[in-house]
Amino acid sequence: MKAFRFVAWGRPPEFAEVPIPEPGPGQVLVKVTAAGVCHSDLHIFDWPAGMLPWKLPFTLGHEVVGKVEALGPGVKAPEIGTAVAVYGPWGCGTCRACRMGMENYCERSAEMPGAGVGLGFDGGMAEYVLVPSPRLLIPIGDMDPIQAAPMTDAALTPYHAIKAGLPLLVPGSTAVVIGVGGLGHMAVQILDAISPATVIAVDKDQRKLDLAKRVGAAQMVPAGEKAADAIRKFVGPVGANAVFDFVGSDETIALAAKVVRPAGRVFVVGIAGGSFAFSFFSIPYEAAISSTYWGSSVELQEVLALAAGGKVKAAVETFALDDVATAYSRLRAGDIEGRAVILPASSKVPVGAGFEKARAN
Ligand code: NAD
Ligand code: ZN
Ligand code: ZN
Secondary structure (H helix, E strand, O other), X not given: OEEEEEOOOOOOOEEEEOOOOOOXXXXXXXXXXXXXXXXXXXXXXXXXXXXXXXXXXXXXXXXXXXXXXXXXXXXXXXXXXXXXEEOOEOOOOOOHHHHOOOHHHOOOHHHOOOOEEOEEEOOOOEOEEEEOOHHHEEEOOOOOHHHHHHHHHHHHHHXXXXXXXXXXXXXXXXXXXXXXXXXXXXXXXXXXXHOOOEEEEEEOOXXXXXXXXXXXXXXXXXXXXXXXXXXXXXXXXXXXXXXXXXXXXXXXXXXXXXXXEEEEEEEEOOOOOOOOOOOOOOOOOOOEEEEOOOOOHHHHHHHHHHHHOOOOOOOEEEEEHHHHHHHHXXXXXXXXXXXXXXXXXXXXXXXXXXXXXXXXX
């Protein structure tokens, strides 16, 4: 089958012909119906060798939805043909964090060969993906796979951060969302769906601010020198209860620290690699600043329930697998509204023969 692979650090990914994997004991083979394109992959393409201890090459694609194609020995469920979302962060499965469904914070992550599907392990930018265990699959019923794919990261990641911020997001509160891209446009909707906070969206691109407005943000603020003053006009002089930064540059973290209120919290979700000089006086009293990484499998179930109930909807543009490189370059150029989603089944390249279908045990 044709797969879009990350082959070497500092080198653009490329297509390769790889065998369709056969599920071994405990594993599940999934036929991919949709795979989202995340900005994190662009960071990975840019990072120098040694930044992450992953084994290369691997197939990209960490927002994956598909249908169960075959079960390895010992696997009884889910049934062949079941539509599933792949829970992306793959931990050891047995440590305390993993047992709580928080494989994103697996205690043995340093021993793992990768971080998850499409991140050190083969991902969904191919016709099939091999999933190490059925525990990493969540049935999605009849949900549109094009909608479900972005839920596994573009929505799950902000959902996790927003849930952590919920105690601060009381009636009358304000939340600032910086960067209204794939993650940010989901964040605006999740905040509206699960909190009473008024949402202020910030972006450097007017088209993204228009999207923010369409998905329910109350106020739109262009990024730049005047952004802090403009935000304060809406949140008041005390500052915002929570700030969700989906960029993570020096500039955006500084802006977040400037507009958060005392005892508020800044969530740095974007991994642009910016830094912030902490001192007693560089952030309001008792305000906290932290990163967050992806979300738990239980939170994925919750976010899929929000989507199923029509409470959050991804703005998507679809691409054939053959056009995946175009999707990445358009994302880099800031030219994707919401999320780009790859549909591997629409690839024109024929699938290799000889695969023993539906080898149930
Ligand atoms: P995206 O490209 O779809 O969206 C980024 C948005 O930020 C765009 O709308 C862009 O116009 C805007 N932006 C860029 N610079 C800005 C600035 N200085 N001020 C205001 N807005 C600005 O990207 P995405 O896929 O939504 O990912 C966002 C970030 O989150 C990336 O850094 C990605 O790697 C990261 N990410 C982190 C996690 C995690 O678990 N922490 C998970 C997924 C993605
Ligand atoms: Zn991602
Ligand atoms: Zn673990």
